[in-house]
Amino acid sequence: MNIINDKVTAYIDEQYRPLSPELEALRLSSEEYKVPIIMRDMEGLLLNLIRLKQPRRILEIGTAIGYSAACMAEALPQCRVTTIESDPAAAEIARENIDSLGLAERITLLQGKGQEVLDTLTDAFDFVFIDAAKSHYRTFWDKVSGLCSPRAVIVCDNVLMRGTTVSGEYDPRRKHRTSIRRMRDFLSFLTDEAEAHTCILPVGDGVSISILKG
Ligand SMILES: C[S@@+](CC[C@H](N)C(=O)[O-])C[C@H]1O[C@@H](n2cnc3c(N)ncnc32)[C@H](O)[C@@H]1O
Structure with missing residues (x-):
């Protein structure tokens, strides 16, 4: 039996508790202005993965208005976050939000396309969150x-x-066929990738969690 449905998701969302009143306000205003940010259940999973891993350096691709970057920085006070955003207007709002949350010392925001900005980085990251253009996931x-x-x-x-x-029935007009093909290719690549252990979970809008072999 399929246990994932709207009732189950609503129940799980009722159990969600924000990290702080400030982050709750940011989530609510993102929802009001239809800025896509991580879903509540995804936030819970992401932050607990971070608490388990205890990374010193986190990289994020896809800042939007800075919500998930701020959550990660709040959840783990000793970590530093580098986050990349291609949209200049979103990056400017993110910078204001990060400043007003008092996180500017620990979050570095780089404005530009992930594909290009990544070529300029040299740090070693121990946790990466990819949440940007889906058709570029393989490049990222x-x-x-x-x-x-x-x-x-x-x-x-x-x-x-x-x-x-998962199925063409969710895209009957085949509007998204290119990004669907690319995502399927990416997930096939990931599950067969010898250098990482990967699982895929139906949390939020679907999440893959990979641990690189070392
Ligand atoms: C889903 S939103 C990110 C939400 C954010 N991680 C959060 O949960 O608060 C995706 C963001 O990725 C940005 N984006 C899209 N393509 C990108 C790229 N190639 N490089 C960097 N950012 C990109 C979009 O402008 C958008 O703001």
């Missing part, structure tokens, strides 16, 4: 895996893309 992975320390964790959000990755 190839570049990011070269920047990771042994046994780094790489989390990719939205890999099930509202079910379209």
